Amino acid sequence: xxxxxxxxTLHRSAIGLPERTRGVLAALGxxxxxxxxxxxxxxxxxxxxxxVKELVRVREVDTPLSPKELREERRPERGFWLEKPVPR
Amino acid sequence: xxxxxxxxxxxxxxxxxxxxxxxxRFQKTRQRRRxxxxxxxxxxxxxxxxxxxxxxxxxxxxxxxxxxxxxxLPKDKYTIFDRKEKRYRKGIxxxxxxxxxxxxxxxxxxxxxxxxxxxxxxxxxxxxxxVGTRGTIEYRRGRISMEAKEGLPRxxxxxxxxxxxxxxxx
Numbered sequence: 600x601x602x603x604x605x606x607x608t609l610h611r612s613a614i615g616l617p618e619r620t621r622g623v624l625a626a627l628g629x630x631x632x633x634x635x636x637x638x639x640x641x642x643x644x645x646x647x648x649x650x651v652k653e654l655v656r657v658r659e660v661d662t663p664l665s666p667k668e669l670r671e672e673r674r675p676e677r678g679f680w681l682e683k684p685v686p687r
Numbered sequence: 688x689x690x691x692x693x694x695x696x697x698x699x700x701x702x703x704x705x706x707x708x709x710x711x712r713f714q715k716t717r718q719r720r721r722x723x724x725x726x727x728x729x730x731x732x733x734x735x736x737x738x739x740x741x742x743x744x745x746x747x748x749x750x751x752x753x754x755x756x757x758x759x760l761p762k763d764k765y766t767i768f769d770r771k772e773k774r775y776r777k778g779i780x781x782x783x784x785x786x787x788x789x790x791x792x793x794x795x796x797x798x799x800x801x802x803x804x805x806x807x808x809x810x811x812x813x814x815x816x817x818v819g820t821r822g823t824i825e826y827r828r829g830r831i832s833m834e835a836k837e838g839l840p841r842x843x844x845x846x847x848x849x850x851x852x853x854x855x856x857x
Contacts, residue, residue, distance in 0.1 A: 603735060610724075611787055640735045642743045649745045652728040653721070653787050659735040 604663050605644055608635045611654040623650045637663030709778050710765050718764060718779070718786075722756040725789060753791050768793040 609629040613621045627647055628636045638644040640659065648657055664672070710718065733746055756764070766776040767790055779785050 603738070605732075605735065613787075615784060616787065640739055642736065642741050645732045645736055645741075645743050646745055648728065648732060649743065649749070652725050652732075653789060655728065656724070657728045657731045659731055 603640045604637045604660050605640055605648060606635060606637055606658045606660045606663075607648060608633060608656045609654060610656045613651075613654060616654075620651060620654075623647050624654070627651070629655070635664075635669055706780070707778075710780055714780065715765055719756060721786060722759070722764065722791075726755050753789070759791060763791060763793055 607627060607629065609624065609632050612632050613624050624630075627638065627644075637660070648655060729746065729749060732743070733750065736743060736746070754763075762776070765779055767779045767782055768775055769777045769781075779790060782788065782790055
């Protein structure tokens with residue numbers, strides 16, 4: 600069986616929400632908005648996501664991304680591209 | 688005249704709240720979007736677990752009891768039951784943290800309960816009707832009885848289609 604992962608992004612802040620809800624976010628490893636974490640697909644993690652479903656965005660992905668790859672994903676386009684490197 | 692301590696009606700004492708009694712068009716749009724976002728999270732979880740052959744009680748309960756955004760009535764999307772309110776309804780924006788909590792179910796309509804009906808809905812033509820347990824349909828203006836049939840659709844959307852196709856409204 601191929602393992603897959605939940606890609607969970609905190610979309611709404613939990614400020615002012617009950618301690619239990621914030622505890623679930625802490626357990627998922629979500630500390631601030633638009634932070635993304637990966638967790639294997641299992642009933643345990645699904646239940647935790649279910650508790651905070653109003654606050655997060657979830658996708659199912661095949662492989663988790665490293666922090667570096669996540670950072671690359673967020674990088675805006677450079678606005679130019681090299682057609683041919685200039686010989687020096 | 689200007690600034691934080693200006694003399695405005697809400698600030699000059701007394702209880703004067705400037706919270707509109709109903710949602711604006713744009714608030715309603717965002718509310719629907721939030722409802723759909725929650726639906727999509729639930730759908731994602733469900734699909735992912737189903738692939739692994741797992742189940743989750745909380746997920747099953749949710750799917751069983753909670754209507755999706757498309758299935759909900761506008762009444763339930765934008766208002767909430769309140770026993771102290773005139774006509775028993777107030778705007779959902781009066782609910783604390785209303786953008787971050789799931790509030791989809793309300794007590795069943797009393798009129799429908801008194802009549803012993805399952806639910807009371809408005810169909811696309813704007814008339815209110817109720818679906819009885821034995822396949823009777825009652826309109827608010829007058830009553831149309833229909834013979835109980837075996838193949839009567841039980842789901843609301845199908846039922847509305849069925850009604851619109853098989854009745855000529857009086």
